[in-house]
Amino acid sequence: MANPYIKLERPPTEHASRVFNDSATSDSCSYTTSDTSTMTAPSPAPGAFDMCNNHDHVSQPTQTNGTQLDLLGRRVQKLVQLIKDLEQLGVETRNLPLPKIVVVGDQSAGKSSLIEGISGIKVPRSDGTCTRCPLEITLYSSEQNTSWSCTVSLQQKFSFDTEASPDGRYGKWRENHTPVTIPFAIVNEKHELETVLSRAQCAILNPGDDPLKYVNASSGDVNDMPMLVEFSPNKVILNITAPDQPSLSFIDLPGVVRQMTTAKDKWLVNLVENFVTDHIKQGNSLILLARSMESDFANSSGAALIDQCEGALTRTVGCLTKPDRWPLGSRTQLIKNVLHGEAFAVGHGYFVTKQPNQLELNNNISAEDARQSENEFFAQAPWSTELQDFQDRFGTFKLRDTLSVKLTKQILVTLPKITRTVDAHLQEVETELSGYPDPPENALGKVLEALSTFRVAVEKHAQGAYPYNEMHNSLKGLANIFQSNLQKLRPGLIVATPEQFRQAIETPTFSLLSDDDAVGTPCPSIEPRFQKKRRAEFETPTTSTAKKIKSDNATPRTGSISIAKKKTFRLLEVRDTLSKLTASSVPGEVDPLAVDHLRKQTLVGWEQPMLEFVDSVHQEIQTTLDQLLEEACAQWLNTAFFTEARKLVKAFVANAMRNQLQYAKRALDLEQRKPLTLNTEGFKYHHDKELQILLEGRATQRLIERTEDADRAAGKIMVDQSERKKKAKADIKTKGELGLGDDPFAEEVKVMAKVRGYHNVALSRFLDVIVQGVQAEVLHELETNLLQQLKDGLEVETRDAQERCKELLAENCEREIRRKELQAEKTNFIEAQRKLAAIGQIGEDVGSQSDN
Structure with missing residues (x-):
C-alpha cells in the first residue's frame, strides 16, 4: 500500500443533463437526469438554509446496477472540494464556520451504520473505537470506468497537554491556529479500509506518537495498543472517489458521553458534549440527526443538545434508523406524526433508512446488497401501505442525495461572505506582518553598519565635544560630588583648652547663650564647668565646591551619597599620641612616625565615597552605552543581534570598571599605607595656611576662655556670648594675642597643621588619580577596544559570518514564531483567495442555470 498522499482529481461523469433553479424567488431546485427522473427540494433565500416545512418531497432517481447517478456533476464537486481546501488552509474561524454537514446521534442510534450506508464503506466497530474521534468523509464522483479509491489523512488542529488542567472547555486539548494535515494511506480496495481506519484512529488517540508508526501495524497490534486518550477532537479524513456518487462531505461526530469508565476521565464527558455543541452551533452547518426507532424519542441526548442551541433545529435533517426493530401497530400513528412534522419536528423533516442487521453484517453483506435489501424492506407493509405517502423519504440514497443538494446550495449562498472575510483577514495579517520584518539578505552588511554607527557614537561621547557632552558633564558632576564628599572628611580639631588646664574658680551658676561660628567655639553650658566638659571643635571652612551643572544633560544619574564620619581630634588626644609614639627624650622633639600615624587616621573614611563614585560612574557609562546601542540598532531591537550586543557591551563595561575599581583600591591602599x-611647594602652602588658621583659631578660643574666667570670677553673667566671640576675633586680628602668653598646646597645634596640610595634598592627589583613571583608562577602552570586543563576541568576522548574521537579525523566539505563523497564514489566505476566484465562475455557471 503506497503511503504518500496523492490528491485525486478525477473528472466525474457528465452523462446527465442538469437544471438548477436557485433564485431567491423560486420554490424548488430540480435536477433532471438522462432517464427523466427528477429530484425536487426547497430552495433557500440567499445567505440562509432552506427552511422547508415537513412535507418536503424528494423523489428517488433511477438506480443503475445498484449505483446512484451523479446528480450534481463536476462543478458542484469542486464546490465541495473548495470548502475542504479552505478548512485545511485555516480559513474557518468561530466567526466564519464553513458550510458542512455534521452527523449527531446517540451511541446506540445506529449512526455508524448510517455513515456506512451513505459512504459505502465499513467503519471499525470493536470496543467503540469509531466513536472516539470525529470522522470526516468526502465523496467525489469519478469517471464511469474508474475504480474505487480512498485517501486517508489525519488532521491535527488540537494539541494534547498531559500537564494541563482538565477544567477548560476542551479539557487538556488546546486548539491551534491552522490545522495540519498528515497523509496516512491510500486504499484501493474497500475491504482494506476498515483495518486502515482502525490504525488511523489509533494514531489519533495517541497524540505525540509518530502517526506513520501505525500505518503498517497489524490488526492484532492495533487492538492491543494502549490509547493515551479516550477521545480526540482531531479528525480522521476520508476522501472517497467512486463512479456515480454525488458530491458530499460530512463529519461524523462522536456520540454524546454520559459517564466514563474511571473517575479520572470524567472531564471527557464535558469535553465531548462541548465539542458536539460547538459544531451544532455553527450557523452554516446542516445537522443530520440520527434517532433509533427502537428507543424512546424523548430520551435522545443528541436531540437534546440540538434543541438547546438556538436556531439549530431549523438546520436539522432527521433520520430514523433501525426501522426493522420498530414495534409495529400502536406506534404507526406516532411515526406518521413524526414524518408529518407534528411530533419531534425538525426544520428539514425526517428520512427513514434501514441498514444491515447483525446477521447480515456477520455474513459480510456488500454495500450493493445492503441497498437492495433496504429497497425490499421498504417495499413491505406498513411502509408501502399505511406510510406509502412518505416513500420519497425512505432509503439511504434518497437521504444522501438530498444532503448533497442542500450542502451545495449552502456553499453557494455562503461564498460571498467567505470571500469578504478572507479578503479582510488577509489585510489584517499583512498589516500585522509589517511589524515583523524579514532578516535582510545582506545580513552581514547590516550588522557591520549598525556596529559602525555605534562605534562612532561611542567615540563622540567618550571625547565629550558638544553636542555629545552629556555623559562627560554627568561624569564631571559625579567627580565634583566625589571631591565634596572627600573634603567633608577633612580632619577637625577641638581647640578648646582641656578643663584641667583652666583655673578652677567656684562661681555661682550662670548661663551663656552662644552661636557657633566658623572656628567651632563650643556652647557653654548652664551647668558648672566642673559638672560638664565644654568643647570647642575647630574646623576650617571647606573650600568652595564646584557648582552643580544646571543642565539636565549634565546632572549625575545618582542620588545623594552617604558619607563616612570624619576624624575629629582633641588637643589632649594629639598630645598623648605624640608622647606615646615619640622615642626621643629631648623636650619638644616630635617623632615623624607619630605625625604620620595621625595623618593615616584621617584617611580611613575615604573608601566609602570612592566605592560609590566608581559605582556611579559605572551606572552612568552603562546607561549611556545602552542608549547609544539602542539608537544604532533601532531596526533590530527584537533580534538576537541587539540582545547579544547589549550583553557584550555590559560585560565590557563591567570588566573595565572592575579593573578601575582595583586600580582605585590600590591607590587608596598606597595613601593609607605611608604618607608621602x-x-x-604644595605641602608648604597648605601647611602654612592651615597653621595660620589653627593659630588664629586657638588664640581666639584662649581669649574667649580668659574673658569667661574673668567674668566668672567677678560674678558677671554674659547672656549673649556671640558678642564676646565677635570681639575676641576682632581683637586677635587687630591687636594680636593681647598678652595671652605661651600656649601650652602650641606643639600640638603645629602638628595638626602638618596633618591637615598633608591631608589637603593627599586628597587632591587621590582625587586626581581616581578621576583620571576613568578618563584615561575607561573612556579610552571604550574608544579603542569595544568595537573589536563586539565583533569577536558576535562572531561577525568568521568564515560563516553571513549565516551567523542572518541568525542574529532574526526575530527573538516568540516574535520569530509569530512572524512565521503570520507568513504561513498569509500564504494560506492568498491561496484561499486564488481558489475562491477560480471557483467564482463555477458558482456563476451553476447559479445561471436557473435562467434556463
Whole structure:
C-alpha cells in the first residue's frame, strides 16, 4: 500500500443533463437526469438554509446496477472540494464556520451504520473505537470506468497537554491556529479500509506518537495498543472517489458521553458534549440527526443538545434508523406524526433508512446488497401501505442525495461572505506582518553598519565635544560630588583648652547663650564647668565646591551619597599620641612616625565615597552605552543581534570598571599605607595656611576662655556670648594675642597643621588619580577596544559570518514564531483567495442555470 498522499482529481461523469433553479424567488431546485427522473427540494433565500416545512418531497432517481447517478456533476464537486481546501488552509474561524454537514446521534442510534450506508464503506466497530474521534468523509464522483479509491489523512488542529488542567472547555486539548494535515494511506480496495481506519484512529488517540508508526501495524497490534486518550477532537479524513456518487462531505461526530469508565476521565464527558455543541452551533452547518426507532424519542441526548442551541433545529435533517426493530401497530400513528412534522419536528423533516442487521453484517453483506435489501424492506407493509405517502423519504440514497443538494446550495449562498472575510483577514495579517520584518539578505552588511554607527557614537561621547557632552558633564558632576564628599572628611580639631588646664574658680551658676561660628567655639553650658566638659571643635571652612551643572544633560544619574564620619581630634588626644609614639627624650622633639600615624587616621573614611563614585560612574557609562546601542540598532531591537550586543557591551563595561575599581583600591591602599609627597611647594602652602588658621583659631578660643574666667570670677553673667566671640576675633586680628602668653598646646597645634596640610595634598592627589583613571583608562577602552570586543563576541568576522548574521537579525523566539505563523497564514489566505476566484465562475455557471 503506497503511503504518500496523492490528491485525486478525477473528472466525474457528465452523462446527465442538469437544471438548477436557485433564485431567491423560486420554490424548488430540480435536477433532471438522462432517464427523466427528477429530484425536487426547497430552495433557500440567499445567505440562509432552506427552511422547508415537513412535507418536503424528494423523489428517488433511477438506480443503475445498484449505483446512484451523479446528480450534481463536476462543478458542484469542486464546490465541495473548495470548502475542504479552505478548512485545511485555516480559513474557518468561530466567526466564519464553513458550510458542512455534521452527523449527531446517540451511541446506540445506529449512526455508524448510517455513515456506512451513505459512504459505502465499513467503519471499525470493536470496543467503540469509531466513536472516539470525529470522522470526516468526502465523496467525489469519478469517471464511469474508474475504480474505487480512498485517501486517508489525519488532521491535527488540537494539541494534547498531559500537564494541563482538565477544567477548560476542551479539557487538556488546546486548539491551534491552522490545522495540519498528515497523509496516512491510500486504499484501493474497500475491504482494506476498515483495518486502515482502525490504525488511523489509533494514531489519533495517541497524540505525540509518530502517526506513520501505525500505518503498517497489524490488526492484532492495533487492538492491543494502549490509547493515551479516550477521545480526540482531531479528525480522521476520508476522501472517497467512486463512479456515480454525488458530491458530499460530512463529519461524523462522536456520540454524546454520559459517564466514563474511571473517575479520572470524567472531564471527557464535558469535553465531548462541548465539542458536539460547538459544531451544532455553527450557523452554516446542516445537522443530520440520527434517532433509533427502537428507543424512546424523548430520551435522545443528541436531540437534546440540538434543541438547546438556538436556531439549530431549523438546520436539522432527521433520520430514523433501525426501522426493522420498530414495534409495529400502536406506534404507526406516532411515526406518521413524526414524518408529518407534528411530533419531534425538525426544520428539514425526517428520512427513514434501514441498514444491515447483525446477521447480515456477520455474513459480510456488500454495500450493493445492503441497498437492495433496504429497497425490499421498504417495499413491505406498513411502509408501502399505511406510510406509502412518505416513500420519497425512505432509503439511504434518497437521504444522501438530498444532503448533497442542500450542502451545495449552502456553499453557494455562503461564498460571498467567505470571500469578504478572507479578503479582510488577509489585510489584517499583512498589516500585522509589517511589524515583523524579514532578516535582510545582506545580513552581514547590516550588522557591520549598525556596529559602525555605534562605534562612532561611542567615540563622540567618550571625547565629550558638544553636542555629545552629556555623559562627560554627568561624569564631571559625579567627580565634583566625589571631591565634596572627600573634603567633608577633612580632619577637625577641638581647640578648646582641656578643663584641667583652666583655673578652677567656684562661681555661682550662670548661663551663656552662644552661636557657633566658623572656628567651632563650643556652647557653654548652664551647668558648672566642673559638672560638664565644654568643647570647642575647630574646623576650617571647606573650600568652595564646584557648582552643580544646571543642565539636565549634565546632572549625575545618582542620588545623594552617604558619607563616612570624619576624624575629629582633641588637643589632649594629639598630645598623648605624640608622647606615646615619640622615642626621643629631648623636650619638644616630635617623632615623624607619630605625625604620620595621625595623618593615616584621617584617611580611613575615604573608601566609602570612592566605592560609590566608581559605582556611579559605572551606572552612568552603562546607561549611556545602552542608549547609544539602542539608537544604532533601532531596526533590530527584537533580534538576537541587539540582545547579544547589549550583553557584550555590559560585560565590557563591567570588566573595565572592575579593573578601575582595583586600580582605585590600590591607590587608596598606597595613601593609607605611608604618607608621602614630593610636592614640596604644595605641602608648604597648605601647611602654612592651615597653621595660620589653627593659630588664629586657638588664640581666639584662649581669649574667649580668659574673658569667661574673668567674668566668672567677678560674678558677671554674659547672656549673649556671640558678642564676646565677635570681639575676641576682632581683637586677635587687630591687636594680636593681647598678652595671652605661651600656649601650652602650641606643639600640638603645629602638628595638626602638618596633618591637615598633608591631608589637603593627599586628597587632591587621590582625587586626581581616581578621576583620571576613568578618563584615561575607561573612556579610552571604550574608544579603542569595544568595537573589536563586539565583533569577536558576535562572531561577525568568521568564515560563516553571513549565516551567523542572518541568525542574529532574526526575530527573538516568540516574535520569530509569530512572524512565521503570520507568513504561513498569509500564504494560506492568498491561496484561499486564488481558489475562491477560480471557483467564482463555477458558482456563476451553476447559479445561471436557473435562467434556463
